[in-house]
Amino acid sequence: MDEVKIRPYEVKDKEALTDICKETAWESYKKDPQKLATVPINFLDYFLEYEPSHVLVATNSHDQAVGYIECTTSYSRFVKTTKAVFFPRLEAVDPSQIAFEKDFLLALHFIRRWPAHLHINLTAEYQHQGLGTKLIDALIEKLKKEGFTRLAICGVERGSASYGFYRHYGFTEIWVYSPKLVSLGIRFKGEKS
Numbered sequence: 001m002d003e004v005k006i007r008p009y010e011v012k013d014k015e016a017l018t019d020i021c022k023e024t025a026w027e028s029y030k031k032d033p034q035k036l037a038t039v040p041i042n043f044l045d046y047f048l049e050y051e052p053s054h055v056l057v058a059t060n061s062h063d064q065a066v067g068y069i070e071c072t073t074s075y076s077r078f079v080k081t082t083k084a085v086f087f088p089r090l091e092a093v094d095p096s097q098i099a100f101e102k103d104f105l106l107a108l109h110f111i112r113r114w115p116a117h118l119h120i121n122l123t124a125e126y127q128h129q130g131l132g133t134k135l136i137d138a139l140i141e142k143l144k145k146e147g148f149t150r151l152a153i154c155g156v157e158r159g160s161a162s163y164g165f166y167r168h169y170g171f172t173e174i175w176v177y178s179p180k181l182v183s184l185g186i187r188f189k190g191e192k193s
């Protein structure tokens with residue numbers, strides 16, 4: 001692997017991040033171009049457009065993005081903006097996916113005391129080399145400086161590879177939706193509550 005750096009998101013990264021977002025989508029979505037087009041609308045565009053300062057990018061030696069981590073720091077802003085801006089975008093591409101996003105917002109409601117929720121994705125060639133850990137480290141450092149004390153990931157399947165990765169990092173289960181589906185969270189050192 002060439003030298004990988006972590007830096008703040010820049011507008012020029014958008015296309016690469018969109019590609020990675022689609023590459024790491026569920027297989028069933030990859031088989032359906034219309035559904036696949038909704039994945040960045042649901043999982044990327046809010047963060048790039050409304051909270052770009054909370055998007056960190058892993059780049060190769062050519063300064064091309066090979067992965068990213070993103071989080072929102074306001075549950076209420078995320079919900080309001082999703083309904084006002086991103087539901088209409090979904091409507092235009094594949095209205096069936098609005099129901100999916102409504103379920104996601106409901107899942108977030110149960111963990112609303114954890115205002116910062118993340119998404120993380122690396123292109124296949126750069127997975128399993130410690131980069132995911134570095135991206136979470138970097139995001140937590142940034143959130144700590146801003147006064148945040150906890151970080152969550154909403155809706156992870158127990159037993160999945162990503163569940164193993166988060167648990168190994170130190171995330172614990174903070175909400176159980178079903179025997180299979182949970183949300184995970186991590187409290188940063190020094191948190192009192």
Ligand SMILES: CC(C)(COP(=O)(O)OP(=O)(O)OC[C@H]1O[C@@H](n2cnc3c(N)ncnc32)[C@H](O)[C@@H]1OP(=O)(O)O)[C@@H](O)C(=O)NCCC(=O)NCCS
Binds near residue numbers: 129
């Ligand atoms: C999930 C993902 C972000 C993890 O990043 P990564 O760079 O591949 O993971 P790392 O190399 O940093 O792994 C860190 C540690 O977690 C451990 N780990 C990873 N998967 C694990 C699993 N399933 N069970 C237990 N431990 C696991 C690794 O062994 C490693 O431990 P070590 O440091 O002691 O060797 C990355 O693989 C990815 O983007 N996958 C595809 C998209 C995805 O699933 N995104 C998350 C959606 S919720």
